[in-house]
Amino acid sequence: MKGYNYRTTDNDPTTTLPLWEALVTDAVGDVIEFWGFKRNHGRVWALLYLRRQPMSSSEIQEALDLSKGAVSMITRDLEVWSVVSRVRQATSSAWHFVAEVEFMQMIGQVLEQREGQLISRVATDLKDAGRLASEQEDMDPETLERIERMRRLAGMMQQALEIFTRTAQLDVSKTRDLL
Amino acid sequence: MKGYNYRTTDNDPTTTLPLWEALVTDAVGDVIEFWGFKRNHGRVWALLYLRRQPMSSSEIQEALDLSKGAVSMITRDLEVWSVVSRVRQATSSAWHFVAEVEFMQMIGQVLEQREGQLISRVATDLKDAGRLASEQEDMDPETLERIERMRRLAGMMQQALEIFTRTAQLDVSKTRDLL
DNA sequence: CACAAAGTTCAAAGGTTCTTAAACTTCGCA
DNA sequence: TGCGAAGTTTAAGAACCTTTGAACTTTGTG
Numbered sequence: 548m549k550g551y552n553y554r555t556t557d558n559d560p561t562t563t564l565p566l567w568e569a570l571v572t573d574a575v576g577d578v579i580e581f582w583g584f585k586r587n588h589g590r591v592w593a594l595l596y597l598r599r600q601p602m603s604s605s606e607i608q609e610a611l612d613l614s615k616g617a618v619s620m621i622t623r624d625l626e627v628w629s630v631v632s633r634v635r636q637a638t639s640s641a642w643h644f645v646a647e648v649e650f651m652q653m654i655g656q657v658l659e660q661r662e663g664q665l666i667s668r669v670a671t672d673l674k675d676a677g678r679l680a681s682e683q684e685d686m687d688p689e690t691l692e693r694i695e696r697m698r699r700l701a702g703m704m705q706q707a708l709e710i711f712t713r714t715a716q717l718d719v720s721k722t723r724d725l726l
Numbered sequence: 727m728k729g730y731n732y733r734t735t736d737n738d739p740t741t742t743l744p745l746w747e748a749l750v751t752d753a754v755g756d757v758i759e760f761w762g763f764k765r766n767h768g769r770v771w772a773l774l775y776l777r778r779q780p781m782s783s784s785e786i787q788e789a790l791d792l793s794k795g796a797v798s799m800i801t802r803d804l805e806v807w808s809v810v811s812r813v814r815q816a817t818s819s820a821w822h823f824v825a826e827v828e829f830m831q832m833i834g835q836v837l838e839q840r841e842g843q844l845i846s847r848v849a850t851d852l853k854d855a856g857r858l859a860s861e862q863e864d865m866d867p868e869t870l871e872r873i874e875r876m877r878r879l880a881g882m883m884q885q886a887l888e889i890f891t892r893t894a895q896l897d898v899s900k901t902r903d904l905l
Numbered sequence: 906c907a908c909a910a911a912g913t914t915c916a917a918a919g920g921t922t923c924t925t926a927a928a929c930t931t932c933g934c935a
Numbered sequence: 936t937g938c939g940a941a942g943t944t945t946a947a948g949a950a951c952c953t954t955t956g957a958a959c960t961t962t963g964t965g
Contacts, residue, residue, distance in 0.1 A: 567862075570855035571873060574848045578880060581844050585953075597872060614955050619913055640963055641911060650879070665760050669753045676749035683746075693776060694750060700829070701757060711890035783942075793925050798943055819933055820941060
């Protein structure tokens with residue numbers, strides 16, 4: 548969808564990350580990007596989920612070829628969304644991160660939030676438009692009807708999207724031990 | 727979501743387009759942009775739908791403050807997607823455009839196409855990753871299990887999205903005379 | 906406390922997408 | 936056929952998003 552590529556070094560990344568791990572992290576990165584998040588959000592989560600043991604920022608940074616700042620920002624996002632948590636390791640003074648498994652929940656939450664903002668604004672604007680149009684002198688009633696129909700269509704989209712997010716979450720909880 | 731603003735002239739666009747029309751076209755533009763299309767696709771369709779009579783390229787251009795090239799490209803897209811059609815007017819040698827009403831159909835089609843491409847690629851990559859990982863010497867079976875679980879999650883997303891697109895189209899056909 | 910390591914922030918760089926303007930092509934008509 | 940209007944294509948540029956890298960702040964430990 549976006550396809551940014553900021554790799555500055557020409558080093559083969561497989562020298563630090565096995566191909567199979569790269570395939571998995573990139574695949575999850577693609578999926579998460581499709582849903583409107585950043586590719587690296589998915590890559591970091593997938594790496595932590597695969598490794599199954601806490602990783603430090605610098606380990607993540609090296610494995611995925613990211614900058615220190617990027618790892619800081621991405622892990623903070625993932626933590627806010629509750630899909631990653633921060634733990635202490637006895638052997639090190641640095642924070643380590645582990646993957647949580649509630650992945651669809653994050654997607655559903657953010658989609659519903661985005662959708663809500665959009666639809667409420669659109670509904671307001673279309674209502675205003677209808678009011679202003681009806682105040683016009685030589686207004687065709689058919690035009691007013693069309694505005695009203697668009698308003699209903701927007702509401703329908705909202706319902707459909709709501710159904711989707713609920714279904715997606717339900718499917719996950721149905722097979723709760725999937726991840 | 728995107729929100730580009732290339733308005734070069736500082737002229738008030740309401741001098742050429744009544745406020746209520748601008749509200750409607752912008753609202754539809756916002757919705758369509760949310761679905762991954764360009765804002766101006768929605769604006770042009772909404773204008774044609776509101777006006778209820780064929781409009782020439784230059785009329786669209788002036789009403790929505792677009793360039794000649796932009797109108798050409800946008801109308802071509804809309805025509806390919808069958809949400810706008812091109813007609814001849816007796817009074818003019820120029821093509822005119824009218825809005826079709828199958829709006830959700832276009833969204834559903836394009837979503838399913840995008841989704842299909844993505845999911846099939848992800849499925850392939852995760853399958854490859856699982857195969858490569860299982861060929862490793864000291865591979866933990868639990869890790870293989872996690873790759874397999876991600877593969878299943880991807881399939882689940884596909885199903886959920888499919889349900890959504892079908893539901894959205896179904897809702898429209900149920901109320902087929904909505905628009 | 907001091908200092909070193911870890912973590913955060915943000916201006917600037919790098920990359921992608923969209924729009925425009927101008928060159929180019931096609932179409933309608935005399 | 937030749938001309939002008941209509942329409943299409945595309946290189947250049949504007950706007951936007953993401954990442955980086957360095958300065959800055961916080962944290963842990965002797």
